[in-house]
Amino acid sequence: MPAEFPKTIRGIREGLKRKEFSAVELTRAHLERIRERDGLLHAFLEAFEDAAEQAAAIDAGIREGRTNAPLLGVPIAVKDNILIRGKHASAGSKILENYIASYDATVIAKLRNAGAVFLGRTNMDEFAMGSSTEHSAYGATKNPHDATCVPGGSSGGSAAAVASGMAVAALGSDTGGSIRQPAAFTGVVGFKPTYGAVSRSGLIAMASSLDQIGPLARSVEDAKAVFDVIRGKDPLDATTVEQQVQNSKFKIQNFRIGVPKEYFGEGLDTDVAAAVRAAIERWQKTGAEVREISLPHASFGLAAYYIVMPAEVSANLARFDGVRYGRVASGAKTLLDVYEQSRAEGFGDEPKRRIMLGTFALSHGYYDAYYEKAQRVRRLIRQDFEAAFRDVDVVVGPTAPTPAFRFGEKTDDPLQMYLADMYTVGVNLAGLPALSIPTGMISRDGKELPVGLQLIGKWFSDDALLDAAAAAEAVSVHQNA
């Protein structure tokens, strides 16, 4: 973060109102920071040439007294799967390398109205498939804490941009953990709203019953500031619900924290477990009540997810056919060739794997045993959370089973990569709101790596969850890169 500018959204708004600096100066400082650091980190696929121009329009408004916009002049990075009219959007894939968005995503239109400046589009695993950003067709992004480690994924570029001060906040998308896990790996706040709280219109779809757009930021307050702008019922997304904004003051006394015993079993790194338990203890000391709970079907979450999600993926990616957008295979003779060869050339390995897995799960003879079975297990997972939330107000645990891993460590075996999502997928299957907040660092090979604490709230309790997270944040220990 450039030394002379405020680090928070509140600070930026106040500074701009008091004319301590201009929006153009602020944006230029961030573009300069991108020039300095992104050669190494590769968080951005493109820094927008018109970012300073966007900021100049904000300054013109400020001169005319328009200083109330909730994200006035705030420089924001946008994940490559969210459409900005007139800009490229490739979802980290070669099949869309020439695609230019013909409309704004609803969240983009809202952010623009709120005074935000779009700095650029950030790197991601191809079609949001991955937990490390290593599956991007445009090269990997590095973790700002340790350049030999991944930033997590699939919103790795957005997380790295915020963690390294190249952007004040960023948009990501989360289908099975893709906002929360990279937030944990890079030491920032990552929030996935309740399914239906934020419009998916203009988000390149991965799995339509699981996807949500959400913010990454350096504090819960900033994440909430962005969420408050992007939330809301949208006529263009029939799955959105109008939420009543809850304004009741959070009270720590008698606040009930549920810790699932299933989240502390096999596969969890001992240092991560210790850091998370320490965080829960600190929170308990402020007056909260901690209870052990059980989510009996938690261990089925990954399996259910890796059937449901690929099934929806196989339907959503059918539109990339070499005819409508982007890239077409040369030399294709028949229509079938156009389809088969364009998709063979344009998709990377992971999208192909997941499309085929999903096609299999939905195919005749296998539909009941795989897809329908997974949907029934999804019901059980949801019921586990319904039962839990009768006894507790928030469910907490580690966001990820390990800290950021090394490049290449999990790419040989797809299954190894999938295990990184073990604590995050259940949230998407149930449609709950959840966020990861940084909660300390652990030492790995001479470097300090961040650890994330995941907080899961009840359906449509996003405001209460953010309040609880702010309370946890106040007693946490973390550092920014």
Next chain:
Amino acid sequence: MILQEDILHIARLARIALSPGEAERYRRELAKVLEFVAVLEKADTTAAEPLTGGTGIENALRDDSPGGAVLGRFPGPGLVQSAPAHRDGYVAVKAVFDRT
């Protein structure tokens, strides 16, 4: 136990061309994942109806007109231009039916 012919069948359904080498590699990888997800057989789902996700909202409708909030962001000429092949405002495609 997933076979080479299953992979070729799936790839044809998914409209993705595979080389023989690729088919074998994906067969191995998919076999591993299917082995992993087989754990679902252990879940007792007799009392559980399928959950397709979402919010339980039904019949969420809107007027069939591009007015108001929609109009400002209605896809314009850019959409046809996005197609790799287009002519006179139409997307160009290869013949659907072969003449044989």
